[in-house]
Every structure is written in C-alpha cells, then in structure tokens.
Amino acid sequence: MTAIAPGTxxxxxxxxxxxxxxxxxxxxxxxxxxLVLLAIAWLNPRAISYFGFxxxxxxxxxxxxxxxxxxxxxxxxELDLSIGTFVGxxxxxxATWLKDAPLLGVVxxxxxxxxxxxxxxxxxxxxLPSIVVTLGMSFVWQGLAILVLPKPGGKAPDWLLGxxxxxxxxxxxxxxxxxxxxxxxHFGLMRTxxxxxxxxxxxxxxxxxxxxxxxLRTKIVLFALTGLFGVLSGMALxxxxxxxxxNIGNGYTLLAIAGVILGGGEFVGGRVSPIGAVLGALTxxxxxxxxxxxxxxxxDWQVAANGAILIIVLAARVLISRRxx
Amino acid sequence: xxxxxxxxxxxxxAEKHFGAVRALNGVDFHVVSGECVGLVGHNGAGKSTxxxxxxxxxxPDGGEIAVRxxxxxxxxxxxxxxxxxxxxxxxxxLCPNLSxxxxxxxxxxxLTGLGWRRKAANLIAAKLDEIFPDHGISADDxxxxxxxxxRQMVEVARAFTVTGDPLDLVILDxxxxxxxxxxxxxxxxxVRRFVAGGGSCILISHVLGEVLQNADRIVVMRDGKVVATxxxxxxxxxxxxxxxxxxxxxxKIAAEIAAARPAAGPLRVRARPERQQDGKELVAHAGExxxxxxxxxxxxxxxxLAIFKAxxxxxxxxxVTAPVALVAGDRQSDGIFPQWSIAENIGIRSLARLRKGLxxxxxxxxxxxxxxxxxxxxRTPDMTNNIFSLSGGNQQKALFARALGSDAEIVLMDDxxxxxxxxxxxxxxxxxxxxxxxxxxxxxxxxxxxxxxxCDHIHVFKNGRIVANLTRDELTEEKIIQSSFGDAA
Numbered sequence: 121m122t123a124i125a126p127g128t129x130x131x132x133x134x135x136x137x138x139x140x141x142x143x144x145x146x147x148x149x150x151x152x153x154x155l156v157l158l159a160i161a162w163l164n165p166r167a168i169s170y171f172g173f174x175x176x177x178x179x180x181x182x183x184x185x186x187x188x189x190x191x192x193x194x195x196x197x198e199l200d201l202s203i204g205t206f207v208g209x210x211x212x213x214x215a216t217w218l219k220d221a222p223l224l225g226v227v228x229x230x231x232x233x234x235x236x237x238x239x240x241x242x243x244x245x246x247x248l249p250s251i252v253v254t255l256g257m258s259f260v261w262q263g264l265a266i267l268v269l270p271k272p273g274g275k276a277p278d279w280l281l282g283x284x285x286x287x288x289x290x291x292x293x294x295x296x297x298x299x300x301x302x303x304x305x306h307f308g309l310m311r312t313x314x315x316x317x318x319x320x321x322x323x324x325x326x327x328x329x330x331x332x333x334x335x336l337r338t339k340i341v342l343f344a345l346t347g348l349f350g351v352l353s354g355m356a357l358x359x360x361x362x363x364x365x366x367n368i369g370n371g372y373t374l375l376a377i378a379g380v381i382l383g384g385g386e387f388v389g390g391r392v393s394p395i396g397a398v399l400g401a402l403t404x405x406x407x408x409x410x411x412x413x414x415x416x417x418x419x420d421w422q423v424a425a426n427g428a429i430l431i432i433v434l435a436a437r438v439l440i441s442r443r444x445x
Numbered sequence: 446x447x448x449x450x451x452x453x454x455x456x457x458x459a460e461k462h463f464g465a466v467r468a469l470n471g472v473d474f475h476v477v478s479g480e481c482v483g484l485v486g487h488n489g490a491g492k493s494t495x496x497x498x499x500x501x502x503x504x505p506d507g508g509e510i511a512v513r514x515x516x517x518x519x520x521x522x523x524x525x526x527x528x529x530x531x532x533x534x535x536x537x538x539l540c541p542n543l544s545x546x547x548x549x550x551x552x553x554x555x556l557t558g559l560g561w562r563r564k565a566a567n568l569i570a571a572k573l574d575e576i577f578p579d580h581g582i583s584a585d586d587x588x589x590x591x592x593x594x595x596r597q598m599v600e601v602a603r604a605f606t607v608t609g610d611p612l613d614l615v616i617l618d619x620x621x622x623x624x625x626x627x628x629x630x631x632x633x634x635x636v637r638r639f640v641a642g643g644g645s646c647i648l649i650s651h652v653l654g655e656v657l658q659n660a661d662r663i664v665v666m667r668d669g670k671v672v673a674t675x676x677x678x679x680x681x682x683x684x685x686x687x688x689x690x691x692x693x694x695x696x697k698i699a700a701e702i703a704a705a706r707p708a709a710g711p712l713r714v715r716a717r718p719e720r721q722q723d724g725k726e727l728v729a730h731a732g733e734x735x736x737x738x739x740x741x742x743x744x745x746x747x748x749x750l751a752i753f754k755a756x757x758x759x760x761x762x763x764x765v766t767a768p769v770a771l772v773a774g775d776r777q778s779d780g781i782f783p784q785w786s787i788a789e790n791i792g793i794r795s796l797a798r799l800r801k802g803l804x805x806x807x808x809x810x811x812x813x814x815x816x817x818x819x820x821x822x823x824r825t826p827d828m829t830n831n832i833f834s835l836s837g838g839n840q841q842k843a844l845f846a847r848a849l850g851s852d853a854e855i856v857l858m859d860d861x862x863x864x865x866x867x868x869x870x871x872x873x874x875x876x877x878x879x880x881x882x883x884x885x886x887x888x889x890x891x892x893x894x895x896x897x898x899x900c901d902h903i904h905v906f907k908n909g910r911i912v913a914n915l916t917r918d919e920l921t922e923e924k925i926i927q928s929s930f931g932d933a934a
Contacts, residue, residue: 138590313557316547323540330502330538331552332523390542 145440149383149399152433156406163414170292177294178360180405181284182207184298185353186372187379187401188305188394189346194380195309195392196342197322198243198250202258203350203376206232207369209265210354215274215364218355222277229351236347237340244339258373265366272365276358284359298398305394318342322390378430379404381437403433451477452514453614453645454499454530460507461494468494470669471508476614481636481646483660483677485653486689487838487866491669492649496616499647500532501525526552529611533604534618537596537777541589545569545599548588555609572602576635577628593775594741597623601632605639614645621655622864625741625892633659651866652893653685665689686867713855713886715764716755718748720909727904727911729886731854734877736900737890738925741860744909745890746774749857752888756855767886770794770853772844774860774890780844781832787843788814788828794851817846821876838869845873849880856880858889862896874899894925 160176161168167176186207193200210229218225239257243250286293309315320328321338329335353372358364381387382403383396407429412422455475461468469491476482486492497503498510501522510517512528525531531552539548546566550556556565566584573580577598588596597620604615617636621629636646636659650656656663656677663680665673665688673688680688710731717726727748729735737745749771754760756769773779782790792799792810799809814828821842825835832840841861848856862870877887878899889900897903903920905913905928913928 139587142587142590311562313550313561316543316550320540320543320547320551323542324538327538327540328551330500330522330532330534332521332526332554333551390540 141440145384145437146393146396148433148437148440149393149396149403152382152436153399153403153406156403156411160406160411160414163411167410167414170290173295174287174292176406176410177292177298177402179357180294180402181297181301182353182357182360183372183375183379183405184301184398184401185349185356186369186376187383187397188301189349189353190376191305191380191383191385191392191394191397192309192318192342192345192349193250194377194385194387195319195322195390196339197325197388197390198339198342199377199387200254200346201251201373202254202261203346204369204371204373205258205261205265206347206350207354207357207372208364208366209261209268209369210351211358211361211364211368212265212269212274212366214280214355214358215276216269218280219275219277233344233347233351236350237344240339240341240343241336243343244336262366262370269364269366272363274358274364276362276364280355280359281362284356298402302395302398305398309392309394319390319392322388322392375401375404375408378434382430382433384437404430453478453512455511455514456495456498456505456508457511458508459495459498459505459510461491461498461503462506467669469498469505472666472669472671474499474664474671476645476647478613478645479640479643480661481640481648481659483656483663484647484649484666485651485656485663485685486666487868490666490689490866492666493618494669495666496532496618496647496649499525499614500530500534500616502532526610529613530616531604531612531614532616532618533600533620537593537600539588539596539600541587543588544584545582545586545588546584548599549584549603549606552603553606553608568606568608569599569602572606573598576602576605577631580628592742593623594625594628598628598632605635612644614647615639616647616649618649619651619864620648621650621652623741623892625739626894627740629655651864651870653682653867657682657685689867710884711766713765713767714752714888716748716752717762718744718906718910719751719762720744721911725904725911725914727888729855729888729902731884731886732881733902734881734887734889734900736897736903737888737906738894738897738903739906739912739928741892743906745906746859747909748906749859749888749890752855753857765855767854768852769855769857770848770851771857772848772859772861774863776837776841776844776861781840783831783833785832786829787823787825787832787835790832790843791817791828791846791850794847794853798852813850814846817843817850821846821872838865841865842869842873845876849876849885854884855886855888858887858891860890860892862891862893870896897925 166172186203190200190203210232213225213228217228239253242248243253288296309318317328317333318338318341321335325335354369357368361368379400380392380397383393383398383400385392385397408426409422412425417425453476457473459469459472459474472491472495474495484492494503498505501520501524510520517524540551546562546569549565549569550561553565570584573582580598582591582595582599588599591599601617601620605612620632624632633655636648640646648656648660657680660677663675663677663685664671665685667689712728713731714729715726727735737748739745751760752763752765753769753771755763756765782793788810791814795813796805799805799813801809811828817823818825818828823835823839823842823846825839832843835843844861862873881887889896891897897920898917901917903915903917904911905915905925907928915924
C-alpha cells in the first residue's frame with residue numbers, strides 16, 4: 121500500500137469550486153451596477169447626489185417591478201412576452217378609470233390579475249408553450265389599451281402622484297423603493313416555505329408532483345404574481361409620467377427579461393434571484409440613458425449602445441456560468 | 446403466511462396498459478409490516494410500473510389496492526404519503542436549484558411557519574448522520590452541486606425523515622446504483638435496522654447479492670407478471686437468475702475472457718492523474734480493457750475526462766493516439782439529447798460519416814441506427830421514436846451504440862451500467878469484449894466489482910491518485926477495498 125498524503129478529498133473540491141462560481145455569479149449584478157455607477161461618477165461627478173439619483177433612477181421603479189414580474193414566470197420555466205403591453209394597458213386604465221371611477225378601475229386591474237392566473241392554468245392544463253400564449257396576449261393587451269385610451273393623455277390619480285413624488289430625507293425615493301421591493305420579494309420567494317415550492321416547480325416539476333404538490337397551483341400562483349407586479353409596474357410608471365399612452369410600456373418586455381438574466385436568473389431550472397433582478401433593473405435603467413448621455417452618445421445611437429452594454433454584461437455572465445460546469 | 450390485517454399494502458389483479466403494451470398483467474402483490482421485500486426482474490419486467498402504483502403516481506387500469514385492509518378507491522401520491530407510504534425513485538428527484546434543506550421541505554408539507562429552515566436542516570442532517578456517518582454533506586449545499594452519489598444519499602435520507610405523516614413503507618428503487626460499496630453497505634445496514642424496528646421496505650436492485658442478503662422475501666417479475674414469490678432463504682443466485690429468465694451464469698464470462706486474451710497491440714493511452722506523485726500511470730494498448738476501480742468520486746471520472754480532452758488538444762502528462770468516445774455515467778444530464786429520436790442520439794458522434802454534402806443524410810443515419818438496433822438489441826418498434834420511449838437499460842444501449850458506432854478506437858466508460866438490468870449488462874459485456882478483440886481499447890470506470898472481471902488490468906483510485914495496479918488474476922474484492930481504504934498499512 122502506498123502512503124497517503126494528507127489533503128482534501130477530491131470529491132469536495134469540485135463542489136467548492138461550483139460554490140465559488142455561484143458566489144461570483146451572484147455578485148455579478150452588484151459588480152455591473154457598481155461599474156456603471158463608477159463610469160457615471162467619472163464622467164459626471166455631480167450626478168452622484170441626492171438630486172442626481174432621483175433624476176437618473178426616475179424610471180427604475182417601474183422597470184424593477186416589471187423585472188420582478190418577469191422573474192416569477194421565469195422561475196416556473198416560462199416566459200412572458202406580454203409584460204410590456206400589459207404594463208401599457210395598466211397604465212391606460214390607471215390614467216383613466218382609476219382616476220375617474222376608482223371602483224371600476226380597481227375591478228379591472230384585479231380582473232387583469234385574474235386573467236394572468238387563468239393564463240397560467242391554461243398553459244399548464246393544455247401544455248401550451250407560454251411564449252406563444254403570451255405573444256398572443258401581448259396584442260390583446262395592446263388592443264385593449266388603445267380601446268381604453270385611443271390618444272395619449274389621461275391623468276394619474278392624485279394619491280399616486282403624491283406617492284411617486286415622495287421625497288424622503290437623505291436617500292432618494294427610487295433607492296428606498298428598490299430596497300423594499302427586493303427585500304419583500306426575496307423574503308417571499310427565497311425564504312418562505314411556499315416560495316421553495318414555487319422555485320422547485322421550475323427546478324424539477326416531476327419531483328414536485330411526486331411529492332404530492334399541485335403544479336397547476338404553482339403555475340397559477342406564479343402567473344398571478346406576474347400579473348400583480350405588472351399592475352404595480354404600470355401604476356408606478358403612470359405615477360411618474362402623470363399621463364399615459366397605449367405604447368408606453370412596449371419596451372419593458374425585453375428590458376424585464378434582460379433584467380432577470382442580468383440579475384443572475386436562468387431561463388430554465390428555477391434559478392432566479394429577486395435581489396439580482398432588482399439590481400439588474402437598476403443597472404439597465406442607469407445604462408439606458410443617463411450613462412450614454414454623459415458619454416455624449418447621440419440619442420440616435422443610444423438604443424444600439426444599450427444593446428452593446430447588454431451583450432457585454434450577459435457575455436460575462438455566460439463565461440462565469442461556463443466555469444461552473 | 447401473514448394475516449391480512451398486518452398488510453401494509455395489498456394489490457389484487459393490478460393491470461396497466463401503455464397503448465398496446467401491457468406493462469402489468471394482473472399482478473398480486475403485498476407487503477406486511479416489519480418485512481423487507483426484494484423485487485427483481487429485468488428492465489421492462491414491470492417493477493417500476495408496479496412501484497409507481499404502490500406509491501400512487503400511477504393509477505391501475507384494473508384491479509384493487511388496499512392499505513391496511515381498507516380498500517382505496519381514490520389512491521394518489523398525497524393519499525399514499527398520508528398513509529405512510531413513500532418511494533425513492535430511480536430517477537433522481539431532487540430539485541437541483543434548491544438546497545438540501547429546501548429539498549427536504551418539499552417532501553414535508555408540515556414544515557412551514559417561522560423557523561422551518563432550521564427545522565428542515567436539522568431533520569435532514571440528523572437522518573444523514575444516522576444512515577451515512579461522515580457523509581460530508583451540509584444542509585445548505587445546493588443539490589445540483591453535489592455528485593450523483595451524494596444526491597442519492599440525500600434522497601434516501603430524505604425518504605426516511607418523519608414530520609407530520611407516519612412512515613411505514615419505503616420503496617427503494619435501485620438505491621445503491623450510484624453509491625460505492627462502502628456507502629451502499631451503510632444504507633443496507635440502515636434498512637435492516639429500519640425493518641427490525643417494525644418498518645417495511647421494498648428493495649429493488651439489479652445487484653442480486655444485495656437482495657439476497659437483505660430481503661426477507663423475494664418477488665420475481667417477468668413480462669408484467671409475478672413469476673415467483675418465496676422467502677429469500679429459498680433463493681440463491683442461480684435460481685434467481687434462472688427465474689428472472691435468460692441471463693447466463695457468470696462463470697461463462699470468466700471462461701470466455703480467459704480464452705479470448707488478445708496480444709497487446711500498439712500503445713493507445715498513457716495518462717498520469719494530475720495529483721499523482723509517484724511514478725504510477727495508466728497505460729492502455731489496443732485491444733485492452735482497463736478497469737478503474739475504487740470508491741466513487743476518487744478521481745476516476747476526472748481522469749477519463751482529462752483523457753477525453755487530451756484527444757482534442759494535447760495536455761501534459763497524457764498521451765492519446767487514437768480518436769476517443771465517452772459513454773457518460775449520468776445519462777440523463779450528460780448522455781442523452783432529450784428532444785431527439787433514438788437514431789439521432791446514436792448518430793451524433795458520427796456526423797462526419799453521415800454527411801452528404803452539407804447536410805446529414807437521413808438514410809445513412811437510419812442505416813446506422815438500424816445496424817445497432819439489431820447488433821445490441823435496442824427494444825423499440827421504431828428508431829425514430831423519442832429516446833425517452835426506451836426503458837433505462839435500452840437508453841444506455843443507445844449510448845453505447847453512439848460510442849461503438851463511431852470511429853473511436855478508444856472508448857471511455859464512466860460507470861455507464863448503473864441501474865441497468867443484468868440481462869442488458871451481460872449483452873453489453875459481450876459486446877465490449879468482442880470489440881476489444883477487434884482492437885478497440887476500453888477504459889472502464891465502474892463501482893461494481895463484478896464488472897471488473899471483464900478487465901485485463903485494474904487501477905484502484907484513491908484521492909485522485911492510482912494507488913494499486915492489479916491484473917485480473919490478482920483481482921479480488923478484498924484487494925480493491927483494501928486499496929481504496931488503504932492507509933499506510
């Protein structure tokens with residue numbers, strides 16, 4: 121027999137390296153946000169102030185809420201291509217009925233969450249691809265939005281305007297809101313016992329069914345949560361812009377998906393991170409226009425530059441997850 | 446014979462059809478409290494279907510189910526769990542994205558409210574400590590980060606944790622297929638303790654020795670029927686194999702190998718594990734079958750993967766002189782393309798030869814698939830069916846066909862036969878020896894000592910190093926265990 125030199129057992133080393141890669145990946149959203157902030161601070165130091173953040177992160181709240189909405193469907197291995205037009209529809213309802221006939225407005229918004237829940241049930245029961253169903257629904261929401269508000273206009277309810285214009289001392293409101301959203305969703309999805317079931321339904325649905333859980337229920341809950349956060353996103357958006365337009369949320373679909381992935385989520389496997397998603401949304405909100413404006417990139421090129429930033433960050437993510445394997 | 450009222454579960458005349466296939470054909474089956482029932486049979490004999498019925502995941506098309514003498518009309522998983530019947534399924538059923546504690550929560554609806562995480566973590570940690578002392582698993586580990594063996598340990602331990610619901614009967618479907626001999630022993634010892642304490646167990650295993658030594662009663666299935674039921678003492682290995690039908694005895698293998706000993710051909714592989722500090726290395730010539738033994742996860746797979754990579758790009762310390770193919774061990778995650786047909790799954794390693802112009806020729810692909818279907822007996826009506834229409838053993842055959850149908854002269858096997866029935870195994874062993882005689886080289890990592898009988902040389906691994914190099918004549922189970930646990934004795 122040969123003498124055995126002391127050392128770690130070989131089976132533990134791949135595990136700890138996987139854990140290291142996972143830690144790196146969970147830090148990536150924070151790192152990319154820090155990088156964008158540094159770039160902004162370097163280009164325009166005056167932006168790093170109470171007023172600067174309030175202005176730059178103005179639209180971060182609705183983007184963060186829409187990203188969280190998208191994250192719930194992604195947690196269940198689905199994708200929602202209608203979240204953008206849904207946010208637009210909610211915006212139109214908020215700027216019209218919710219102000220003029222609050223009861224009707226509330227009923228319509230709750231009803232739309234119910235529609236989301238039904239979509240979840242339909243997708244599960246008929247085994248339909250969610251991409252197809254939600255792509256179809258995106259046109260339905262868009263059409264409804266135009267019916268509700270044919271021309272840009274309307275006005276946000278005063279209480280909503282007041283809420284979104286809230287100016288807390290020392291810390292800008294969008295940052296506080298982002299912290300609250302991240303904390304609440306993190307607790308709900310990552311720490312509660314039913315949150316485990318929701319994430320498990322994305323990780324290994326067959327195992328969940330065998331343990332006696334209803335996949336129909338998990339899917340309905342996930343889609344209803346998407347609807348709920350979509351409604352919150354649309355309301356927050358109108359609270360900031362004060363009036364609505366049927367196309368106001370169209371860009372949010374891809375922004376929300378990118379935010380989830382940027383935040384460390386994966387399209388399949390139930391691997392999502394609420395804190396990462398909010399950080400991803402903040403990064404996108406900052407990179408979207410403040411950073412590019414400070415870089416003196418003309419508005420015509422900003423969309424393309426935005427895409428380039430996305431590709432760079434997502435590529436970094438892919439490289440890290442590849443090391444994990 | 447036990448009284449009916451001590452039955453945990455009893456199935457009378459259970460039937461199940463999948464399309465035209467009769468998976469179960471009027472099966473009577475029961476388990477009484479305090480006994481361990483061994484269930485054996487070839488893949489496709491209906492064992493899994495029967496167990497799915499006991500666990501409530503499949504509804505019988507005909508027949509009755511009674512639990513503790515009460516007929517169950519609306520039997521389901523939830524009902525089975527309430528009645529204290531649980532199952533550890535052969536396919537790993539942990540959620541890879543969740544921690545061990547969170548996975549425990551999934552099988553315990555009662556784990557809710559404040560502090561559920563701590564409760565779940567304590568529950569699973571205590572059970573792991575009880576069954577597998579020094580398991581080295583933390584309740585915070587993410588399931589996907591664990592090796593397949595450790596995942597299986599968690600899954601078994603989880604099935605024995607108790608919160609709200611009672612625990613009377615645990616079905617263990619191939620519980621040791623990914624465990625090394627040491628942990629498998631720990632598990633089986635625990636099963637004996639559990640049964641001695643009044644619990645019941647159904648043990649399904651292709652390792653017949655395990656069943657013979659640990660079951661009180663053995664039920665043999667063949668073609669969707671129970672063909673024999675008797676006390677375990679009344680069976681021996683040969684009678685079991687004969688009852689299961691088909692498979693020849695093991696001595697024949699040994700004789701055949703001895704007869705067909707090829708002369709060593711040119712050098713194919715020369716490899717040193719990365720952590721190797723002395724001069725030991727793995728050398729394989731054409732026509733040789735080299736075994737990699739030792740406890741699971743001690744560097745055998747790493748070396749195989751290193752050799753596989755070295756075939757594409759030169760690496761220091763590893764010399765490879767011919768094309769390489771790998772037969773993966775974790776076939777669900779590393780072997781199979783789930784959306785593809787059987788033919789496509791076989792052809793992927795040979796695309797260059799299947800090409801016609803820029804495209805893959807469907808005709809050549811079908812020919813290749815058909816050839817291997819005949820050659821190793823993949824049991825399917827149509828090779829264009831999805832790969833998942835095959836039973837586990839036949840899926841593994843398809844992966845062998847992928848490797849053997851390619852131009853690879855060196856075939857790396859990463860414990861590919863786990864969870865495969867003995868009939869399929871014997872067919873594959875024959876095939877491996879036949880191909881070796883034609884000059885192919887096989888590097889075969891296996892956790893089953895019996896399989897090493899097929900090898901010319903056996904390298905025993907420990908902590909990522911080769912600690913012993915045995916020829917087949919020197920091979921005994923004791924020697925391998927001695928080397929794998931060897932301290933500087």
